[in-house]
Amino acid sequence: MEERKVLYSAVQPTNNLTIGNYIGAITNWVGLQNNYDCYFAIANMHAITVRQVPAELRQRTLSLLALYIACGVDPEKCVLYLQSHVPAHAELCWVLNTFTYVGEMERMTQFKDKSARHAENINMGLMDYPVLMTADILLYQSDIVPVGLDQRQHVEIARDIAQRFNNAYSPTFKVPEALYLKVGAKIGDLLDPTKKMSKSAENANGSVFLSDDRDAIIRKFKRAVTDSEACVKYDPENKPGVSNLLSIYSAFSGKSVAEAEKEFAGAGYGDFKLAVGETVADRLAPIQAEQAKLLADKAYLDGVLRSGAERAARTANKTLAKVYKKIGFYS
Numbered sequence: 001m002e003e004r005k006v007l008y009s010a011v012q013p014t015n016n017l018t019i020g021n022y023i024g025a026i027t028n029w030v031g032l033q034n035n036y037d038c039y040f041a042i043a044n045m046h047a048i049t050v051r052q053v054p055a056e057l058r059q060r061t062l063s064l065l066a067l068y069i070a071c072g073v074d075p076e077k078c079v080l081y082l083q084s085h086v087p088a089h090a091e092l093c094w095v096l097n098t099f100t101y102v103g104e105m106e107r108m109t110q111f112k113d114k115s116a117r118h119a120e121n122i123n124m125g126l127m128d129y130p131v132l133m134t135a136d137i138l139l140y141q142s143d144i145v146p147v148g149l150d151q152r153q154h155v156e157i158a159r160d161i162a163q164r165f166n167n168a169y170s171p172t173f174k175v176p177e178a179l180y181l182k183v184g185a186k187i188g189d190l191l192d193p194t195k196k197m198s199k200s201a202e203n204a205n206g207s208v209f210l211s212d213d214r215d216a217i218i219r220k221f222k223r224a225v226t227d228s229e230a231c232v233k234y235d236p237e238n239k240p241g242v243s244n245l246l247s248i249y250s251a252f253s254g255k256s257v258a259e260a261e262k263e264f265a266g267a268g269y270g271d272f273k274l275a276v277g278e279t280v281a282d283r284l285a286p287i288q289a290e291q292a293k294l295l296a297d298k299a300y301l302d303g304v305l306r307s308g309a310e311r312a313a314r315t316a317n318k319t320l321a322k323v324y325k326k327i328g329f330y331s
């Protein structure tokens, strides 16, 4: 039998997830889990590169796990685990640090952005973030890494580091490829659509959270920025607000952008925005109910994490042992 390709992705348990995370990450995972050997992590080690409130971090970890499962990520089909439960991540990160240049890390867009946003805490972890992410990916000999466009540089650096190590020794790591999905690859902020919708945005009205109730969702869409043309047409360059809403509508309704344009031809922006809000709210309601049900069963969630960590560690430790041998660590 042909070996299945390995797919790896992760989300940080910081803040509440937005519909950007949902479209850019989680829904894609559900579609991919039948065709690949999937590893999906909760990246809590990445999360602490920005200061967290411990009780919240703990609570968000379980809440994110329940959300993955509520969205359809199946722990029987995938390895679903918590990054800090597998020590090999930190261990490989250390080795890879010696194959990474300070200059490269200083040039990373996300590092520059986050340094600006957290000027009081530009810690080494923030700068090292891409190397930890590289360790995540390489430990599992991943072929494919589905991410949003904002993570492009990070997957590129993972490829560079893998090749650098392979060239210095002998083939050790699979060189991974990023997988971007076209529409919905980047969901914009509702109030500033040229900016990515982010869970840590300053103005929470620009982001729709998966935990928002129906009223909040509809209110946020009603306030979304559009333009003065009164024409529902996909044109990201000249009509970023309307195009963003069309992408969101398309992702949540399953209709293509062209179909959506037709559906709203002649409609006013008010009706259009209401329809988008209602579609999103309708889709999120059953997920929210299922998440709450799962969160009430902590023993089940703990079991998922325990089994996930065991399965992840088995693969990760194999790669780490190879690396230690090649670099000359006495065993």
Ligand code: ATP
Binding pocket: 010, 011, 012, 014, 015, 018, 020, 021, 022, 023, 024, 025, 146, 147, 148, 149, 150, 151, 184, 185, 186, 187, 188, 196, 197, 198, 199, 200, 201
């Ligand atoms: P933060 O604001 O805390 O940096 P974030 O909202 O960017 O967080 P991440 O944890 O960095 O979220 O991202 C998790 C996953 O969701 C990644 O694969 C990322 O590319 C994807 N993602 C995040 N925001 C969007 C978005 N607006 N559109 C599409 N995908 C997104």
Ligand code: LTN
Binding pocket: 008, 009, 010, 011, 012, 043, 046, 132, 133, 136, 137, 145, 146, 147, 151
């Ligand atoms: N940095 C990513 C989350 C993440 C990740 C990974 C994604 C951590 N490790 C490995 C893909 C592969 C983010 O914030 N989106």
